[in-house]
Amino acid sequence: DIVLTQSPATLSVTPGESVSLSCRASQxxxxxxxxxxxxxxxxxxxxxxxxxxxxxxxxxRFSGSGSGTDFTLSINRVESEDFSVYYCQxxxxxxRTFGGGTKLELK
Amino acid sequence: xxxLVESGGGLVQPGRSLKLSCAxxxxxxxxxxxxxxxxxxxxxxxxxxxISTSGSRTYYPDSVKGRFTISRDxxxxxxxxxxxxxxxxxxxxxxxxxxxRDFDYxxxxxxxxxxx
Numbered sequence: 188d189i190v191l192t193q194s195p196a197t198l199s200v201t202p203g204e205s206v207s208l209s210c211r212a213s214q215x216x217x218x219x220x221x222x223x224x225x226x227x228x229x230x231x232x233x234x235x236x237x238x239x240x241x242x243x244x245x246x247x248r249f250s251g252s253g254s255g256t257d258f259t260l261s262i263n264r265v266e267s268e269d270f271s272v273y274y275c276q277x278x279x280x281x282x283r284t285f286g287g288g289t290k291l292e293l294k
Numbered sequence: 295x296x297x298l299v300e301s302g303g304g305l306v307q308p309g310r311s312l313k314l315s316c317a318x319x320x321x322x323x324x325x326x327x328x329x330x331x332x333x334x335x336x337x338x339x340x341x342x343x344x345i346s347t348s349g350s351r352t353y354y355p356d357s358v359k360g361r362f363t364i365s366r367d368x369x370x371x372x373x374x375x376x377x378x379x380x381x382x383x384x385x386x387x388x389x390x391x392x393x394x395r396d397f398d399y400x401x402x403x404x405x406x407x408x409x410x
Binding site: 219221223225230231232233236237242274276278281282283284285286287288 | 329331338339340341344353354355356389395396397398399400401402403
């Protein structure tokens with residue numbers, strides 16, 4: 188199984204800061220990585236697909252990059268509504284796996 | 295507007311069975327693979343099952359293979375998850391999701407608690 192390791196586990200920031208969240212795969216997965224946001228007591232929401240492809244309706248401050256084993260979700264100038272948990276997920280091979288998540292919290 | 299609405303959750307004893315349902319609307323259900331993803335309390339996300347458009351192909355992780363069965367009724371735009379031999383570690387919120395390799399739409403989730 189492909190293991191996805193997200194870091195850091197928790198990231199404390201103030202609104203207006205720009206941040207980068209990391210997701211590392213245990214083997215090369217091309218660009219078959221997707222990012223989700225999950226706010227407290229809500230369902231996950233797709234933010235970015237295939238490492239860098241934008242999703243309709245998602246603010247442009249969210250962007251993704253990477254290929255192979257190292258991937259990054261960037262948030263340009265964090266807003267208060269962005270404080271939540273972020274997950275990466277691979278679709279390169281079965282079983283589909285998710286990273287453990289990064290919690291973005293208010294400093 | 296795409297909508298996925300799960301139902302059928304609840305409290306069940308270990309070793310018993312439960313069947314979840316997901317009613318889909320706002321898109322052509324028969325054109326999409328569908329999936330179930332779960333989340334144990336305070337934990338991360340775990341993929342549980344995927345089914346092809348016709349229902350002829352199904353996929354599971356080892357953790358549920360042989361115990362869970364995903365199925366669909368395209369005429370009713372409905373997705374199902376039959377869960378047998380339930381264990382305490384199956385306690386989670388179960389989400390129905392549209393599966394395009396990424397999960398682009400999710401339901402609100404339904405809670406399943408396995409406890410005596």
